[in-house]
Amino acid sequence: MAEVINMPRLSDTMEEGTVAKWLKKVGDKIEEGDILAEIETDKATMEFESFYSGTLLHIGIPEGEGAPVDALLAIVGEEGEDISTLLNGNTAPQEEKTGAPEQEVKAEVPAPQADPAAGGTIPEGVEIVTMPRLSDTMEEGTVASWLKKVGDTVEEGDILAEIETDKATMEFESFHSGTLLYVGIQEGEGAPVDALLAVIGPEGTDVDAVLKARSAPVAEVATGDNEAERNEEVATTATENKEIPVMSVNGNRIFVSPLARKIAGDKGIDLSKVKGTGNNGRIIKRDIENYQPAAAPEQASAPAVAETASPTPAVAPIQLPVGQEHSEEVKNSTMRKVIAKRLGESKFSAPHYYLTIEVDMDNAKASRAQINNLPDIKVSFNDMVLKACAMALKKHPQVNTSWNGDTTRYNHHIHMGVAVAVDEGLVVPVLKFADQMSLTQIGAAVKDLAGRARTKKIKPDEMEGSTFTVSNLGMFGILEFTSIINQPNSAILSVGAIVDKPVVRNGEIVPGSTMKVTLACDHRTVDGATGAQFLQTLRAYLENPVTMLA
Numbered sequence: 001m002a003e004v005i006n007m008p009r010l011s012d013t014m015e016e017g018t019v020a021k022w023l024k025k026v027g028d029k030i031e032e033g034d035i036l037a038e039i040e041t042d043k044a045t046m047e048f049e050s051f052y053s054g055t056l057l058h059i060g061i062p063e064g065e066g067a068p069v070d071a072l073l074a075i076v077g078e079e080g081e082d083i084s085t086l087l088n089g090n091t092a093p094q095e096e097k098t099g100a101p102e103q104e105v106k107a108e109v110p111a112p113q114a115d116p117a118a119g120g121t122i123p124e125g126v127e128i129v130t131m132p133r134l135s136d137t138m139e140e141g142t143v144a145s146w147l148k149k150v151g152d153t154v155e156e157g158d159i160l161a162e163i164e165t166d167k168a169t170m171e172f173e174s175f176h177s178g179t180l181l182y183v184g185i186q187e188g189e190g191a192p193v194d195a196l197l198a199v200i201g202p203e204g205t206d207v208d209a210v211l212k213a214r215s216a217p218v219a220e221v222a223t224g225d226n227e228a229e230r231n232e233e234v235a236t237t238a239t240e241n242k243e244i245p246v247m248s249v250n251g252n253r254i255f256v257s258p259l260a261r262k263i264a265g266d267k268g269i270d271l272s273k274v275k276g277t278g279n280n281g282r283i284i285k286r287d288i289e290n291y292q293p294a295a296a297p298e299q300a301s302a303p304a305v306a307e308t309a310s311p312t313p314a315v316a317p318i319q320l321p322v323g324q325e326h327s328e329e330v331k332n333s334t335m336r337k338v339i340a341k342r343l344g345e346s347k348f349s350a351p352h353y354y355l356t357i358e359v360d361m362d363n364a365k366a367s368r369a370q371i372n373n374l375p376d377i378k379v380s381f382n383d384m385v386l387k388a389c390a391m392a393l394k395k396h397p398q399v400n401t402s403w404n405g406d407t408t409r410y411n412h413h414i415h416m417g418v419a420v421a422v423d424e425g426l427v428v429p430v431l432k433f434a435d436q437m438s439l440t441q442i443g444a445a446v447k448d449l450a451g452r453a454r455t456k457k458i459k460p461d462e463m464e465g466s467t468f469t470v471s472n473l474g475m476f477g478i479l480e481f482t483s484i485i486n487q488p489n490s491a492i493l494s495v496g497a498i499v500d501k502p503v504v505r506n507g508e509i510v511p512g513s514t515m516k517v518t519l520a521c522d523h524r525t526v527d528g529a530t531g532a533q534f535l536q537t538l539r540a541y542l543e544n545p546v547t548m549l550a
Contacts (some may be wrong), residue, residue, distance in 0.1 A: 001205045002077030003052045004086055005036070006070045007061070010048075010460060014041045018066040018334045021075075028056050030076055032331040037073075042338030043427060043463050045456040055079040058087065066334060122213050126201030127176040129160070131185070133193045134172075136164045142190040143197075147262065148180050154200055159259050161197075171259045179203040182211070206366055256283040263288045292324060294418065335424040339347075350403070351523040354482050357535045359542050361498050361513045367545040382472050383443040384417075385495055385517075387548050388541035390414050396534040400467050402527045408525055409488075414537040417466030417486055420450045427453045428486055430466045470495060480516045489536075490525040494518040515542075 010087035018040040024030060035047045036056075053076075060072035067073075075083050122128065131141050144162040148154055156177045163172045177200075184196035191197075199210055254271050256264070260283050264271055267288070274291050297504050330341075358397070364384055371379055393400045393414050402409040416434040420427050429449035431442060452458040469486040474497035483494045496516040503512030521531045541548050 002057060002075050002081050002083050002086060004072065005050070005052070005074045005076060007067050007073045008039070008048060009069045010039060010041045010046050013338070014069060016066050016068050016334055016337075017041055019061045019063050019455075022063055024056050026056050026059055027079075030056055031055060040334050041460070042334050043460055044335075044453070044458055046460075048544070049413065050076060052076045056070045057081060057083050064331075093410075110548075122210055123201070123205060125178065126199065126205055126210055127178070128196065128210075128214055129174070129176070129198040129200060130164070131191050131193050131195045132172060132195050134163060134165045134170050138193060140190050140192050141165055142498075143187050144169050145187055146183065147259070150180055150183055152180050154180050159262065162259070165193055171257065174200065176200045179205075181205055182207045254283065255281060257285065260285050260288045290325060333424045335422075337425075339425045342487065343484045347484050350485055350487065352482075352485060352520050353523055353528065353531075354518055354520050355528070355531045355535055356516060356518040357479065357539055359515050359517060359539050360503070361515045361525060361542065364542055364545050365498070365513055371468055377440055379439045379443045381474070381498065381515075382470075382495070383439050383446065384390055384542065384545060385472065385493070386416055386418065386431065386434060386442050386446070386470055387437075387439055388538050389468060389470060389493060390416055390437075391541055391548060392534055392537040394435055395537050396530065398530045399491050399521075399526055399534045401466070401490045403490065403522060403524045403532050411467040413467070415465050415467045417469035417489070418449070419469060419471035419483075419486075420453045422454050422456075426467060427458070428469060429453055429458060429463055432465065469493070474498065474515070480518060482518050483520055485522055490522045491531070492520050493538075494520065 009016065020038040020040045022037045023035050024037070029206055030036070030050050030053060032051060032053045034050050036050045037048050037162050038045055039048045055077065056074060057077050057079075058075040060074060061067045075086055077083060135139065142164040144164045146161045147159045148161075152508075154160065154174050154177060156175060159173050160174045160180075161172050162169055179201065180198060181201055182199040184198060185191045196211075196214070199207060201210070255276065255278075256271055257278070263269075263273070263285065264274070264283075267290060269291055271283060273293075274287055275281075276284050278284040278287075299395065307505065364381065368379060368381065368384065371377060397410055397412075400411045400414060402411065413433060414435040416431040417428040420429060429446075431437065431445050431449075434442065437445065438465045449458060449462060453463075466486060466489060468485075469492040470484045471492060472495040473481060474495055477497050479499065481494050483492045485492050492531055494517065496518075498513050498515045500511065500513050502509050503514065504510075505512065517535070519531050519535055521528075
């Protein structure tokens with residue numbers, strides 16, 4: 001019996017996953033425990049195992065595509081097994097969202113529409129076009145522009161309008177041929193899904209009679225019409241990725257979107273000279289808008305014109321750079337989107353304030369040198385900062401808290417988050433019970449967690465539960481900076497570089513080494529005096545590292 005595999009929830013904060021890579025393809029034999037795919041969550045890319053044995057019959061989410069938790073990921077069953085029932089019950093929304101193949105989506109032309117509520121009948125050959133649902137979350141659409149006007153002849157496949165959804169502005173094609181008799185939504189106006197968008201039919205049709213016959217919502221007419229409309233909606237989404245071939249002069253095929261073809265025709269642009277940037281080299285709207293014909297002949301003739309225009313000596317023209325504007329949109333990874341969401345929520349919900357001190361690091365440098373002279377022991381300044389923060393939190397528990405609205409949670413354990421930069425963004429591995437760890441244990445743990453975070457092998461539970469966070473950019477030469485609090489923490493420490501500079505000691509100017517650290521605090525839980533006292537304790541530990549070993 002076929003088994004449906006849904007997008008798993010691989011972390012407590014995961015709402016959507018992206019298939020980074022499929023390790024099996026349709027038709028492959030699968031044993032229980034085999035790795036099906038690598039799935040990118042909001043925190044890491046993880047291997048996903050199959051819990052079933054059989055043949056991989058269907059893949060619901062292609063590589064690089066994302067889907068919410070519990071969306072259809074794959075179907076595993078017996079070779080040749082009929083899975084049409086499972087597909088019809090589970091994949092319709094996904095196909096509507098991503099666009100089904102053209103050959104699998106056929107918009108049926110509905111029969112003459114009887115309206116029992118109004119007691120009228122829509123004449124044969126007249127088609128009611130409603131606001132389509134162009135995305136799974138779309139509830140309302142706005143007509144950005146009409147590409148046809150009332151009275152124009154419309155062929156099946158022509159672009160009627162550009163419709164702005166909650167996610168993008170999309171071209172909307174006509175599935176009917178005839179004359180555009182009526183426009184129900186003007187440019188710039190919005191309307192809910194299934195609202196009357198346009199009427200297409202034979203020229204000379206009585207539009208008032210059609211509108212009167214359709215006084216009730218189309219969705220209430222008949223079940224068959226509903227099915228046809230759903231098919232039209234799916235087909236509309238599918239046509240966004242459809243490639244329309246055009247024959248060029250030399251016989252080569254050119255793929256171009258309908259809207260780009262229309263704009264090129266209006267501007268008189270030769271499509272064979274335009275380079276497409278869409279899928280498979282498809283020419284799209286922005287390629288036509290950005291197209292610039294070669295200007296070399298005009299530039300070459302400019303000096304000659306200038307010479308004949310005036311007997312006075314010609315002034316050498318200023319050579320301005322000539323180029324083509326170019327930009328690229330890269331799809332945001334799941335990790336990038338979650339970073340944006342979480343940090344935005346923190347910055348705009350928690351009232352941040354910042355406290356900065358400068359720490360004398362001469363004794364810390366000397367102590368580190370002595371420690372690292374011991375066999376098989378290496379500690380970094382970051383390890384010393386983490387140890388000092390953990391010990392300071394024991395003395396200032398107000399900083400080791402979380403705001404919960406009606407209550408404040410005091411954490412009696414100390415879990416230190418360590419911000420680590422990875423290719424896609426930022427992750428925060430957690431050193432649990434850091435106050436009970438030695439400097440060498442902290443150093444080994446940070447090295448292990450950071451290494452696995454960069455190779456995407458870290459486990460989700462190793463990035464959860466922090467009560468305080470440290471972010472260090474000193475190794476990049478950054479002298480001082482501020483960080484956004486890692487919720488639900490109440491504070492985060494930003495660590496700058498150690499700088500050699502003149503300092504005043506005992507009334508004399510002498511060489512010294514200092515480091516600036518900045519504490520970002522949530523004012524709902526940590527008052528200014530409390531944050532300042534925490535920094536005083538932290539400075540005492542860092543300026544006298546022997547006290548951390550006592």
